[in-house]
Amino acid sequence: MFSLKTRADRLRKVLELIRADACIVKSEDSRRYLTGVSTSEGMVVITRSGNRYFLVDQRYEEFATRQLVPQGFTVRTVGQRSEYAMFINEIIQADKIKVALLESNAVNHEEYLEMENALYAKVMPLKTQLDKLRMVKDLEEVENIKTAQRINEKSFEELLAYIKPGMSEKQVQAKLVQLLLENGSDLEKFHICCVSGVNSSLVHGRATDKKIEKGENIMLEFGAVYNGYRSDMARTVVLGKASDDFRKAYRVVQDACVIGQLYIRKGVSGRDADTEIRHFIEENGYRNYFRHSLGHGIGISLFEGPYLSQDSKDILAPGHVVTMEPGIYIPGKFGIRIEDLLYISDKGTENLTRTTRELMEL
Secondary structure, eight states: OOOHHHHHHHHHHHHHTTOSSSSEEEEEEHHHHHHSOOSSEEEEEEEEEEEEEEEGGGGGGHHHHHHGGGTTEEEEEEEEHHHHHHHHHHHHHHHHHEEEEEEEGGOOOHHHHHHHHOOSSSSEEEEEEEHHHHHHHHHHHHHHHHHHHHHHHHHHHHHTTTOOOTTTHHHHHHHHHHHHHHTTTTTTOOOEEEEEEEGSSTOOOOOOSSOTTTEEEEEEEEEOTTTTEOOOEEEESSSOOOHHHHHHHHHHHHHHHHHHHOOOTTEEEEHHHHHHHHHHHIIITTOOOSSSSSSSEEESSSSEEEHHHHHHHHHHTTTTTEEOOOOOTTTTTTEOOEEEEEEEEEEEEEEESSSSSSSOOO
């Protein structure tokens, strides 16, 4: 199991390769990765010499001190945002930092220039290096994702007994929110979507006041959060008996999942994985009806590398956790999505999702 220090050590290796002396991290998700805590404000500074600093405002001073000082961090309390540069300059002088990397995708151009002008060290952009480190999950991260997925599955199973004809999409979605929280999901950041019938062909549709009628399908996509780590799954069920057209399309998506789980493994490119499943769906009569990419990495962020898409340059490797979510969306009729979570390891590919892919008729 990796420790916070191990994660910082991995980042220090990046500093050594780039010949930089420190890294300044601002984004909430990256701060969470390096500290294990979530705060709405703050900055993390990791130095090549081995020091770790957390700069945070007074609201989080006691919390950060309790959590991070025992982990080897030095916590500095910042009164105003303008003081961040002052405290970082103190670190620069104390640790003799000449080159500092700034997480450039977490600040706008103006903020980057302000920091560049204010600091006593040469500032260079930290672009994708930290994102690539976060792509490879340690055992603790995988266990958090697994726990979040178990919350998903329990909540989904309990929801099925609740759904009745005449309920609105919003009512079903609200019940699922309640169940996710009751079963242990963190309150923040979880996502959820419930669409039915003709609304389900909208790839990124949102729940409405539409009543769900007998014979209609319901597409549910949702994800719990545990210790700051996300899960993601989708299932499409039918309230009553499915039509022959729906059954045929559902079988293609179901088979695409089987093929995808066999194909997705270490050494496979994200582009090839997407292409393999896309071709299967097209060859079975649904050309142009798979309207999104096959999947994406997941962790602290809902969408992170590696990506399984036509423009992906990622190669799957041990430690990656990705979604696999083939679908068919026929405008004016229905949409079908089945989404599982796959963990790539040296031993093979493990499906972290236990819920059946068989068609459920309620």
